[in-house]
Amino acid sequence: MAIDRGNPSGKRDYAIILLACRLGLRVKDIKNLTLENFHWEKKQLTFVQSKTRKSITLPLVQDVGWAVIDYLRYGRPKVEMSHIFIRHLAPFLPFSEEDHLRQIVVKYMKLARIPISPKKKVGMHSLRHTLASLLLENDTPLPVISDILGHVDTNSTVVYLKVDIKKLKECPLEIEGGI
Secondary structure (H helix, E strand, O other), X not given: OOOOOOOHHHHHHHHHHHHHHHHOOXXXXXXXXXXXXXXXXXXXXXXXXXXXXXXXXXXXXXXXXXXXXXXXHHOOOOOOOOEOOEOOOOOOOEOOOOOOXXXXXXXXHHHOOOOOOOOOOOOHXXXXXXXXXXXXXXXOOHHHHHHHHXXXXXXXXXXXXXXXXXXXXXXXXXOOOOO
């Protein structure tokens, strides 16, 4: 695994990446998370989405929950701050508005020797897109994917349909007059 979870930054980055690729959280929502958003006893994560201003509750899957706990216990600098994820260089502050955390994804792609194409967008949103694609491949209904991603309208989720070539081949349209 490319992420070294033996150091504080690695613990943080691992938890952040899992929140994006396993729960589909947007960058801004990850950066805004506080302890109050985690309902450990119910195994749920509840927050108000920054983009839609709507409250969303997601299941706190085991690997994500443990990664966040590991970071809080053994990786996060001991500072009085409500934000869970903070920068690891002094001054220890939350990530800035302008920080899209792209550097985290790029760093680990390079360490894992995954090629970075100049034609494809690479960043936290690509992890969110991957989750949607995997859900679609596993026959998850579109309204459920929309709910997980926090889309108000399923039309916002339709952009993920183009990645499932196998499913697209199942519904070809006849072309008038042939080719």
